[in-house]
Amino acid sequence: MAAPALTFLRRLCWRSLCEARQAQAVCIPAVHLHMTTATMQVSQKDFEKAQEQLKLLKKDPGNETKLKLYALFKQATEGPCNSPKPGMLDFVKKAKWDAWNSLGNLSQDNARQKYTELVSSLISAESAGQTKDASPEESRHDGYETIIVTTKNNITKIMFNRPERKNAINHQMYREIIKALQEAGKDDSTIAVITGNGEYYTSGNDLNNFANVQPNDMEKMAKDGAELLKEFVSCFIDFPKPLIAVVNGPAIGISVTLLGLCDIVYASDRATFHTPFSQLGQSPEGCSSYLFPKIMGLAKANEMLLFNKKLTAAEACAWGLVTEVFPDGTFQKEVWERLKAYASLPKNSLAVSKQLLRSMEKEKLHAVNSQECEVLKERWLSDECLNAIVSFFQRKSKL
Numbered sequence: 001m002a003a004p005a006l007t008f009l010r011r012l013c014w015r016s017l018c019e020a021r022q023a024q025a026v027c028i029p030a031v032h033l034h035m036t037t038a039t040m041q042v043s044q045k046d047f048e049k050a051q052e053q054l055k056l057l058k059k060d061p062g063n064e065t066k067l068k069l070y071a072l073f074k075q076a077t078e079g080p081c082n083s084p085k086p087g088m089l090d091f092v093k094k095a096k097w098d099a100w101n102s103l104g105n106l107s108q109d110n111a112r113q114k115y116t117e118l119v120s121s122l123i124s125a126e127s128a129g130q131t132k133d134a135s136p137e138e139s140r141h142d143g144y145e146t147i148i149v150t151t152k153n154n155i156t157k158i159m160f161n162r163p164e165r166k167n168a169i170n171h172q173m174y175r176e177i178i179k180a181l182q183e184a185g186k187d188d189s190t191i192a193v194i195t196g197n198g199e200y201y202t203s204g205n206d207l208n209n210f211a212n213v214q215p216n217d218m219e220k221m222a223k224d225g226a227e228l229l230k231e232f233v234s235c236f237i238d239f240p241k242p243l244i245a246v247v248n249g250p251a252i253g254i255s256v257t258l259l260g261l262c263d264i265v266y267a268s269d270r271a272t273f274h275t276p277f278s279q280l281g282q283s284p285e286g287c288s289s290y291l292f293p294k295i296m297g298l299a300k301a302n303e304m305l306l307f308n309k310k311l312t313a314a315e316a317c318a319w320g321l322v323t324e325v326f327p328d329g330t331f332q333k334e335v336w337e338r339l340k341a342y343a344s345l346p347k348n349s350l351a352v353s354k355q356l357l358r359s360m361e362k363e364k365l366h367a368v369n370s371q372e373c374e375v376l377k378e379r380w381l382s383d384e385c386l387n388a389i390v391s392f393f394q395r396k397s398k399l
């Protein structure tokens with residue numbers, strides 16, 4: 001069918017089509033009077049039942065099917081197409097006329113039969129789909145060790161999964177998250193969610209990423225780290241569909257800065273938000289040096305990014321970093337119910353809308369990301385940073 005015709009047909013509300021058919025059905029008893037054999041009477045009964053069943057369909061079966069139903073109904077009740085051909089620009093009438101006319105001399109009995117069969121197949125397909133919808137399978141994606149990636153209810157969930165290390169992000173986890181985001185961007189899901197397994201959302205960069213590096217390899221470590229970080233953050237900047245952070249517990253470092261690149265942030269009231277960059281002799285990343293002042297204003301961004309102020313969930317919400325805070329006891333239930341409803345919205349509409357909201361900033365964000373990675377590359381080679389890492393591990397070993 002021609003694209004303009006389809007576009008116009010999309011304007012046809014499914015319910016109004018059903019109602020139109022109901023109104024047309026008034027003429028059916030007249031058809032019924034012409035039938036004589038018992039078989040035909042049964043067929044007529046089935047035909048009427050099919051019309052009733054059609055009204056119960058919840059999902060719009062699509063334009064092609066609607067046209068087929070329309071044509072079969074007309075053929076069954078009025079016989080071969082007998083109305084004048086509509087003008088080329090009357091797209092809807094023309095499409096309907098074409099569909100009816102394409103049935104040629106199909107007998108009314110056959111048309112009734114085909115109509116009834118088509119409705120029956122739609123009803124069976126919908127009830128099979130509904131059973132599936134009621135308890136859809138959660139599919140787990142293969143090939144990940146540090147994260148768990150699943151898809152259910154049109155939501156791809158990426159879960160940090162090193163709970164015994166407070167979900168600290170080691171090099172392998174950075175790479176796996178990159179891969180998971182690239183796949184989630186292309187899969188059939190409507191939205192993607194990032195969350196943590198266990199008590200923490202994540203404690204940020206695994207400080208072991210800096211451990212056991214020989215003095216001669218320091219520069220290479222810093223260079224490779226900056227490249228990995230740049231690629232990692234780029235995946236968040238470019239992510240093409242709504243990306244939601246479900247912050248189940250404390251969040252530290254890079255996991256906090258990335259929230260500025262997420263489209264919605266839901267937090268448990270147990271969550272805290274901490275970016276101890278200066279304490280670690282480091283500097284902000286995840287585009288936070290640009291996005292945090294925009295989100296919360298420079299004065300508050302300074303408290304977080306320069307002076308390591310740890311925010312409660314309520315503060316983070318008041319400062320605009322978090323969308324909504326939920327009591328921890330009902331957090332998972334409330335959030336996933338909400339997300340399930342969001343993920344049933346039209347997928348493409350959400351994707352293009354997200355891209356519109358972000359597109360003006362994309363180039364800027366990539367430039368900020370590059371600059372932040374360059375600065376960090378230097379920071380990682382600084383005494384301030386090395387001393388901070390050493391003192392973290394010394395503190396740990398004394399405990």
Ligand SMILES: CCCCCC/C=C/C(=O)SCCNC(=O)CCNC(=O)[C@H](O)C(C)(C)COP(=O)(O)OP(=O)(O)OC[C@H]1O[C@@H](n2cnc3c(N)ncnc32)[C@H](O)[C@@H]1OP(=O)(O)O
Nearest residue numbers: 164165166168203204205206207208225228229253254396
């Ligand atoms: C490619 C490189 C990209 C770099 C990007 C730049 C990113 C920057 C950042 O993210 S900065 C933030 C870095 N994170 C931290 O500074 C947090 C460090 N961890 C802690 O302060 C604490 O562990 C804690 C507050 C998260 C939890 O404290 P506590 O409740 O007392 O638990 P433990 O400390 O006993 O933790 C259990 C176990 O996990 C280890 N661990 C936790 N987080 C990290 C981490 N981020 N790095 C390394 N190890 C971590 C902790 O050492 C314990 O291990 P142990 O049992 O002692 O072997």
